[in-house]
Amino acid sequence: MTAAKLFALLQYPIPHHLLSRLVGCLAECRIGWLKNALVKLFIKQFKVDMSEAVEEDPEVYPTFNAFFTRALKADARPLEEGLLCPADGTLSQWGRIEEGRLIQAKGHRFSVSDLLGGDPLRASDYRNGSFATVYLSPRDYHRVHMPLTGTLTEMVYVPGRLFSVNDATTRYVPGLFARNERLVCHFDTEQGPMVMVLVGAMIVAAIETVWSGQVTPLSGRVERVRFDRPITLERGAEMGRFKLGSTVVMAFANQVDFDAISPARDGGIEVRMGQQLASGDASD
Known part of the structure; x- marks a missing residue:
């Protein structure tokens, strides 16, 4: 072993x-x-x-x-063109969602429905879309930003475990991101539906958003909040933060060609908030 x-x-x-x-x-x-x-x-x-x-x-x-959760100077993370990386960290997986399933690690897949808290209707939007996963290590900047402009429509708290989300657990804990406590944030964008999932982890004290403040920890049941008044966040704007490191999984209903990303390497690719992930828009 x-x-x-x-x-x-x-x-x-x-x-x-x-x-x-x-x-x-x-x-x-x-x-x-x-x-x-x-x-x-x-x-x-x-x-x-x-x-x-x-x-x-x-x-x-x-x-x-x-x-x-310290703020950085205005010029510390310049925004590049196209679809932006939402956080500093390691881009561990990215690509197409195939028949409603995402890659967690080699040999491990999990469903969009499970990730979103068991919501098959919402999950159907992403059945053949695209996704990217960014792991934030303790040394990284821990605020999460918008990859493109979006209007918040719903926030869902999903209770769960708090496994570590490092390389070892992603390889050996099946369905890790769909088992851990997480905050699911649904957005409407000009490129179609987008969801940002902030995944909790071992010793992550809390998850915050800019519109609700500290959200986790909550009760042991799924809690949904709908937003009748539009909350629109511009591309590159802060949307949330982790109190200690974790992972962001973002998914797009339409396909994204991650053409700005270098070929995959073992252990993923180091990225920074504001870095370009894709030069074009999501497409049908």
Whole structure:
């Protein structure tokens, strides 16, 4: 048995939510010396470039979470042309959705319906569309932005486990992104329906959106919120953030030719928010 498989299997009995909430409490601690020690250790461990941040002094942030979700300077992530990458991280999978199923990792697929919380009607829009998955590691910028302009129509909270979402678990935990707690955000765009799924993970304290503030954790049932008044977010605008790292899965009803992406490599491709993923629009 490989170390990666053992790591994945050992996560099944762990009390995911309890551990994550305890970490969340620590991340909101306002005891100055403790918070500063955690932040400085994190910067050193993950080689965080504070020169990109609006506030470069790590001691100014009131909590670890405030540091972790720090804003960047306006010129730190210039927006390129075409369809944008929504976040810093690793582009692990991308391409066509085949008969309503997405690729999680080599040998593993999962359904759009499961990802969206068991909504076959919504899932039918994406049956033969396109998708891309971005994994945010602890060192990355943790705000999520819009790949193109969209109007929010519905937000769905889907309860679930909180497995880690690193390479080991994506390879060995079937249906990982459709098993973890997640926030599903449906948008109408000029290129057709688009959904942004913010996937929770081990020790992710919470997920926030710009329109609702902190959303997770919620109850143990699926909760849907419809938006009668239009909430339109421009291409490149912030739409949400993670308090500790996780994954974004975005899907498009129409097909996208990810022609701006280099050929796949083992371990995925490092990307940055604002980077071009596709030069053209989604097409029927």
